Amino acid sequence: MIFSAALYLLSLLAVTRSQMQIQTFWPAAAPLAVHSPYLNVWQTAISTNDYPIFWNGSVLGWVGFIRVDGSTYRWLGNNYDMSGSVGAVGCNVTFTEVTPTRTIQNVQAGPMNVTLTFLSPIEPSDWVKQSIPFSYLAVEFASTDGKEHDVQLYSDISAEWVSANKETVEWSSNQTDTVVYHSIVLEQPQPFTEAYQQASDGTAYYAMSLGSGPSAGWQTCQNTVCYETFYASGALNSKNSNDTYRGITTDLPVFAFSVDFGNVSATQSPVVWAVGYARDPSIEYSLEEEVTTLRPYYSTQYSNIEDVIEAFVSDYDNALSRAETLDSQVQQAAANVSSGSEYYNMLSLATRQAFGALDLTAPGSDGSIRFFMKDIGFSNRVNPVESLYAALPVYLYCNSSMVKSLLLPLLEQQNASSYTSNYAAKDIGEISNPQFVCVRPLLTAPSGTSYPSVSGPTAASNEGVEQSGNMLIMVLAHAVNAGDSSLLGSYYALLKTWADYLVTNALHPSNQASVDTRDVASNSTNLSLKGIIGIQAMSNISSMLGKDDDAQHYSSVASQYIGSWKALAMSSDSSHILPTYGDSSSDWSLSYNIYAHTLLDLHLLDDTIFSSITSYYQELLSNYAYGLPIDSDHDTLGSAVWTSFTAAALTDASTRQQMLSHLWKFASSNTTTYPFPSRYAVSNGSYLHGTSGPGCFVCAVGTE
Structure with missing residues (x-):
């Protein structure tokens, strides 16, 4: 009696929670399983839960049903490919919440309220766990009438x-003492290659704990066969599996689980599935003509993938607790910067995207730990410097020590004798077809790709000021925040080369390309400011290493340059910063590079400049629905990340709040079907490019 009453109370609480929750944030896409460049799964139809997609739009079959008293309801995926009268009724999605680690949904399935928790762990302090390319799906339910019902999942x-090429696949179903899992792999995997952004050399896994009960079943079969079997009986049987390997479009193979609860009114604990996509080795790394392969970081603790799966599945409760703690920390930090939930909503998407772009690899033969970022949403470049710079604040906030392993490959590649440019490279691996950077990346593919192969640094003279400034700023930010000057000492000569380049080129940058528009121009005020800040960063680096003469030299140059910059870059009434020297006072730019001054706590610029641009932007905001464009010459191009950087540097909390609210309106506008993109049209909120990018929106958490 007490047990039944407890279950009934759980049912009432579930119904009450569902009724009380009011959804205010409607992102165009919600992250379901976003943990690596190749486990990057989103739901673009959060009100109906159609088939999920890979980040670039390719459909990924992921289906969920609940059978209640013989009636089947669909809570994930679709069954439009079913013929005749056989089919499931779509559940009513009543609420969706996105946090930095979870997407939580309430759906109504007849007399059952179902809660779905898609958990993609973010484990910045445990690199073994962070490197495991798996995510969780947990399902709970409770009856809305308090009565028991016959339920199967x-x-x-x-x-x-x-x-995405629909090639021939092979698979197996495996059982250990604690878990059962399906594994799927291409019949002919191609090492370190991609097809339509999906890797061609990995294995997909779907797993669950045998602790789900003796009524758990599993089966591999054609999709319609599995569906009809479950509709009819509520159970699957591995003895009826179809193990005929075939092409993906031939009798679409699916890899299924079922759980029969019998007559219950609510779950006592969630049913948990683990989904993953693993590649081992994960990176092909070339340095000084020597090619090696790097394994995922989790290989330092686990000798095989089966051990990884067992550990991951059994860790759900602890992983959920850690996720809730991280979510709470980010939420509180966001509240310290901007009142309300809007800032936290955007950080929830951006944090997932920043970590979902990374591969963490185990120490190589030299003992060095290297992390790699894919330029998701724009290209296949490896460790793109401007994207790493854009995502820097979230890595510094979560664990600044991570930044060292992201910077190390860039530094050691350019420290090699084969790299002869005196400015910083823009990446360490570039696609062979630059035109791949396009507006609609859904199913396009470059003629050749780089990630996950590191081919070497890409020197671009028209990005020399941009990338040299980025690198000096990031190296110093890591050293200060992590309390680790090892990179400064090891690569001091290289850093000094870049600083000397900036001394020659920063004040009057000539023929430099914008990373946003690709326009080539001279005397960009924003770019010049970044270069001057980079020179001052070198002064601080020198000072940290006790190289006082160098520190004084670079500080003197930066001070001299900033005085000239203010005379050239400010409007005639000193109210705002011009796009380029000599522009009309009616022209203006979004001076996002001023954020680096705030990040590094420099004293080159006086407070009046920050106050002036704050007032100026406050007046401009009323002219735009979705935030400010990057400048008056590109009056429709908005950048989520540069808007957030600018907001972080403003002196007035109200103006910062207003700028972030405009951006939140875009993030919640649902005018696109793409994961939160970096670039969009400020006029109508439409998508431009940069979907699901690592540097999408990463304002400085805890600026205040």
């Missing part, structure tokens, strides 16, 4: 998870 993934 079903979920599967399809072979689409291993290829």
Whole structure:
């Protein structure tokens, strides 16, 4: 009696919670399983829960049903490919919440209120856990009438998870003492290659704990066969599996699980599935003509993937607790910067995207730990410097020590004798077809790709000021925040080369390309400011290493340059910063590079400049629905990340709040079907490019 009463209370609490929650944030896409460049799964139809997609739009079959008293309801995926009268009724999605680690949904399935928790762990302080390319799906339910019902659950993934090219796949179902899992792989995997952004050399996994009960079943079969079996009986049987390997489009293979609860009014604990996409080795790394392969960081603790799966599945409760703690910390930090939930909403998307772009690799033969970023949303470049710079604040906030492993490959590649440019490279691996940077990246593919192969640094003379400034700023920010000057000492000569380049080129940058528009121009005020800040950063680096003469030299140059810059860059009434020297006073730019001055706590600029641009931007905001464009010459191009950087540097909390609210309006506008993009049209909120990018929106958490 007490047990039944407890279950009934749980049912009432679940119904009450569902009724009380009012959704205010409607992102165009919600992250479901976003943990690496190749486990990057989103839901673009959060009100109906259609089939999820890979970040670039390729459909990934992921299906979920609940069977209640013989009636089947669909809570994930679609069954439009079913014929005749066989099919499931779509659940009513009543609420969706996105946090930095979770997407939580309430759906109504007849007399059952179902809670779905898609958990992609972010483990910045545990690199073994962070490197495991798996995510959780947890399902709970409670009856809305307090009565018991006959309930079964079903979920599967399809072979689409291993290829967008619909190639032939192989699979197996495996059982250990604690878990059962499906594994799917291409019949002919291609090492370190991609097809339509999906890797061609990995294995997809779907797993669950055998602790889910003796009524758990699993089966591999054609999708319609598995669906009809579950509709009819509520159970699957591995003895009926179809193990005929075939092409993905031939009788679409799915890999399914079922759980029969019998007559219950609520779950006592969630049913948990783990989904993953693993590659080992994960990076091909070339340095000084020597090519090696780097394994995922989790290989330092686990000798095989089965051990990884067992550990991951069994860790759900602890992983959930850690996720809730991280979510709470980010939420509180966001509240310290901007009141309300809007800033936190955007950080929830951006944090997931920043960590979902990374591969963490184990120490190589030299003992060095290297992390790699894919330029998701723009290209296949490896460790793109401007994207790393854009995502820097979130890595500094979560664990500044991570930044060292992201910078190390860039530094050691350019410290090699084969790199002869006196400015910083823009990446360490570039696509062979630059035109891939396009507006609609859904199903386009470059003629050749780089990630996950590191081919070497890409020197671009028309980005010399941009990338040299970025690198000096990031190296100093890491050293200060992590209390670790090892990179400064090891690569001092290289850093000094870049600083000397800036001494020659920063004040009057000539023929430099914008990383936002690709326009080539001279005397960009924003770019010049970044270069001058980079020179001052070198002064601080020299000072940290006790190189006082160098410190004095670079500080003197930066001070001299900033005086000239103010005379050239400010409007005639000193109210705002011009796009380029000599522009009309009616022209203006979004001076996002001023944020680096705040990040590094420099004293080159006086407070009056910050106050002036704050007032000026406050007046401009009323003219735009979705935030300010990057400058008056590109009056429709908005940048989520540069808007957030600018907001972080403003002196007035009200203006900062207003700028972030305009950006939140875009993030919640649902005018696009793409994961939170970096670039958009400020006029109508439409998508331009940079979907799901690592540097999408990463304002300085805890600026105040």
